Amino acid sequence: xxxxxxxxDTHLGxxxxxxxxxxxxxxDSFDEAMDIAIREKVDFxxxxxxxxxxxxxxNYALSKFRDSALRMKEAGIPMFLIMGDHDRPxxxxxxxxxxxxxxxxxxxxxxxxxxxxxxxxxDRVLIAGISNMKGFRRNALxxxxxxxxxxxxxxxxxxxxxxxxxTGYLYDEACEARxxxxxxxxxxxxxxxxxxxxxxxxxxxxxxxxxxxxxxxxREIPAFIKxxxxxxxxxxxxxxxxxxxxxxxSVRFQYAIESxxxxxxxxxxxxxxxxxxxxxxxxxxxxxxxVGNTDKDRVRATLKSYDGIIFRPxxxxxxxxxxxxxxxxxxxxxxxxxxxxxEPELAGIASQYYxxxxxxxxxxxxxxxxxxxxxxx
Numbered sequence: 001x002x003x004x005x006x007x008x009d010t011h012l013g014x015x016x017x018x019x020x021x022x023x024x025x026x027x028d029s030f031d032e033a034m035d036i037a038i039r040e041k042v043d044f045x046x047x048x049x050x051x052x053x054x055x056x057x058x059n060y061a062l063s064k065f066r067d068s069a070l071r072m073k074e075a076g077i078p079m080f081l082i083m084g085d086h087d088r089p090x091x092x093x094x095x096x097x098x099x100x101x102x103x104x105x106x107x108x109x110x111x112x113x114x115x116x117x118x119x120x121x122x123d124r125v126l127i128a129g130i131s132n133m134k135g136f137r138r139n140a141l142x143x144x145x146x147x148x149x150x151x152x153x154x155x156x157x158x159x160x161x162x163x164x165x166x167t168g169y170l171y172d173e174a175c176e177a178r179x180x181x182x183x184x185x186x187x188x189x190x191x192x193x194x195x196x197x198x199x200x201x202x203x204x205x206x207x208x209x210x211x212x213x214x215x216x217x218x219r220e221i222p223a224f225i226k227x228x229x230x231x232x233x234x235x236x237x238x239x240x241x242x243x244x245x246x247x248x249x250s251v252r253f254q255y256a257i258e259s260x261x262x263x264x265x266x267x268x269x270x271x272x273x274x275x276x277x278x279x280x281x282x283x284x285x286x287x288x289x290x291v292g293n294t295d296k297d298r299v300r301a302t303l304k305s306y307d308g309i310i311f312r313p314x315x316x317x318x319x320x321x322x323x324x325x326x327x328x329x330x331x332x333x334x335x336x337x338x339x340x341x342x343e344p345e346l347a348g349i350a351s352q353y354y355x356x357x358x359x360x361x362x363x364x365x366x367x368x369x370x371x372x373x374x375x376x377x
Contacts, residue, residue, distance in 0.1 A: 001123070001235055001236065001237045002043055002120045002123050002125050002157055002235070002236040002237075003040065003041075003042050003043055003233065003234070003235050003236075004042050004043055004044045004045060004046060004159070004233075004234050004236075005033065005036065005037040005040070005042045005044075005045045005046070005231055005232070005233055005234070006045075006046050006048065006188075006190045006208065006210045006231065006232040006234055007033050007045065007046075007047055007048075007210050007213060007231040007232075008047060008048040008049060008050065008084075008163075008190075008191070008192030008193075008209070008210040008211065008212065008213075009048075009049065009050045009084065009192050009193070009195055009210075009211065009212035009213065009216075010026060010029070010030045010033075010047070010050065010051055010052075010212070010213050010214075011026055011050055011052070011053040011086065011212065011214065011216055012026055012027065012030060012051060012052050012053060012057065012061045012064060012065055013026070013052050013053045013054065013057045013058050013060070013061030014026050014053035014214075014216065015053075016216070017312075022252075025214050025250075025251070025252045025282070026053075026213070026214045027064050028250040029213040029214045029229065029248050029250050029251050030064075030065075030068060030213060031068065031250075032248050032249065032250045033213060033231045033248065034068050034071055034072065036231060036233070036246050037072070037075075037077055038071065038072075038075045038077065040233060041075075042077060042233070043077070043118075043120045044077060044078045044079065044080060044118060044120075044127075045072070045077060045078070045079040045080070046079070046080050046081065046127065046159060046161050046190045047079060047080070047081035047082075047161075047192075048081070048082060048084075048161050048162065048163055048190045048191055048192030048193075048210060049081070049082050049083060049084025049085075049086075049087060049131070049132055049161075049163030049192035049193060050084030050085070050086045050087060050163065050192060050193070050212075051065070051081060051084070051087055051096075051097050052065075052086065052087055052096055052097075053086055054086060055086065055087055055088060055089045055090055055093070055095070055096065056089075056093075056096070057096050062096065062099070065097075065100070066100065066103075069100045069103040069104070069105055070103060072103070072104060073103045073104050077104075078104040078105075078106060078118070079104065079105050079106065080106050080108060080116070080118075080127050080129065080161065081097060081105065081106070081107060081108070081129070081161070082107070082108055082109050082129040082130065082131040082132070082161050082162070082163055082192075083095055083097070083107070083109075083110065083131035083132055083163070084131075084132050084163040084192055084193060085132045085134055085163070085193070087131075087132075088131065088132055095107060095110065107129075108127070108128070108129025108130075108131075108161065109128070109129035109130040109131045109144075109161075110131055111131075112130070112140075112144055112147070113128055113129070113130045113144045113145075113147050113148045113151065114128065114129055114130075115127060115128035115129070115148075115151050115152075123157065123236075124155075124156075124157065125155075125157040125158065125159060125236060126151070126152055126155040126157070126158040126159070127158075127159050127161070128148050128151055128152060128158070128159070128160050128161070128186075129160070129161040129162070130144050130145070130148065130160070130161070130162050130163075131163065132163040132164065132193070133164065133176065134176065134337065135337075135345070135347060135348040135351075136345055136348060138176050141164065141176055141177060142177065142181055145162075145177070145181060145182060145183050146183075148160055148183045148186075149183040149184060149185045149186075152183065152185040152186050153185045155185070156187075156238060156239045157187055157236045157238075157239055158185065158186045158187050158188075158239075159186060159187065159188045159189075159190055159236075160183055160186045160188075160189050160190065160205075161190045161191075161192075162189065162190070162191050162192070163191070163192040163193045164176045164177055164191070164193055165177075165193055165194065166178065166179060166182070166191070166194075167179065169194045169196075169198055169209060170194060173337075174334060174337060179207075182205075182207070183205070184204075184205065185205075186205040187204065187205055187206070187236055187239050187240065187241045188205055188206050188207075188208070188234055188236065188241040189205050189206070189207045189208070190208065190210070190232075190234075191207065191208065191209045191210075192209065192210065193209075194209040194211070195211055195212035195215075195216060195217070195220050195223075196209065196211050196220065196223040196227070197209060197210065197211035197223070197227050197229075197230055197245070198211070199232075199243055199245070201241070201243060204239070204240070204241075205241070206241040206243060208232055208243060210230070210231055210232050211223075211227075211229060211230065212229065213229055213231070213248060213251070214229065214251055214252070215229070215251070215252075215254050218254070218256055218287050218312075221254050221255065221256045221287070222256075224251075224254060225255065228247045228248070228251070229247070229248045229251045230245050230246055230247045230248055231245075231246050231248065232244070232245055232246070233245075233246050249280065250280070250282075252282045252283075252284065252285060253275065253278050253279050253280070253282070253284040253285070254284065254285045254286070254287070255271050255275060255284065255285075255286050255287070256286070256287040256288075256289070257271065257286065257287070257288050257289070258289045258290075258291065259288070259289070259290055259291070260290065260291055260292045261290055261292050261293070261294035261295075261299075264288060264290055264299070265302060268286065268288075268306070268309075271286070272306075272308075272309070279308075283308060283309060283310050284308075284309055284310065285309075285310045285311075285312065286309050286310070286311050286312070287311075287312050287315075288303070288311060288312070288314040288315070289314070289315040289316075289317070290314060290315070290316050290317070291317055291318075292318065293318055294316065296314075296316055299314055299316075300314065333351050333354075336350045336351050336354065337351075349371055352367065353367060353368055353371075
């Protein structure tokens, strides 16, 4: 039997609200996942993308991952991973994870599907990977999935690692493939990009989004309340994959409340009483949204009286407006990709223009003029 850990979307180095504590939360959950892998004596780890929060992580984030990689090497546990959209360099550069290949970290599928055969005692497992293919790479994704299927044909035990949005798990405009587009010759499809955990195991291949190991967005709160954050402990026995979900206990608890001006305190107190067993040794983070006219200063003063709770700046709206929920819309890039869903090249140009314009308006205009083919006459 072959046993491995599937994890994803760890976003090491993420500094939400520029908070050192929140950055540490991402390292804590990653370390806990490593503890599970070592304790369970898994044969290897697969990571399905967004190892770091950015393609150019800080020296501190790199050093924290180095420490974990050393632990894995000492335990004899290699890691196979791919690049997520956060990991892929935005210009010609060396992927951050590839720096650690001497410690048993194997990056697969930078530009096309790539595979290795890993031996576990008398067993063998084919591990294939395809790094995130968005923007101009999106058109080649289905061909890479077809190639992956050819590669895995005839293998008893096989795993595909991929970091893509699949229809049914995010809103349609943000998805790069449909369930029927996925390879069928693998034992297990280890997916990343969607931060909520999902598992489909009624037929081969077993499909799973391992989900993120920490919360990157308040949009993840409902699924977190229901399912928590976790990693998958996967067993392969003669080509049959079995998943044992292991919840992570170090994740900082978060909760969201939408209330009216007269009810919000009661809802806060009720949530504290209900969920305090899940708080652990970290102060929970609450998000508060109040609908209706209210004394904002009084609300802020009331929130300060809760010593054991971290409150994000409350949101005040005078009148509730129903907006269609669009899971996965985490940043401006998601909106750009959705708007230009059928024109990935334009999406890339718009995203690049936005990034430049945030810091240098003149450079952004120059970039746009060059793309439009308009020069000095």
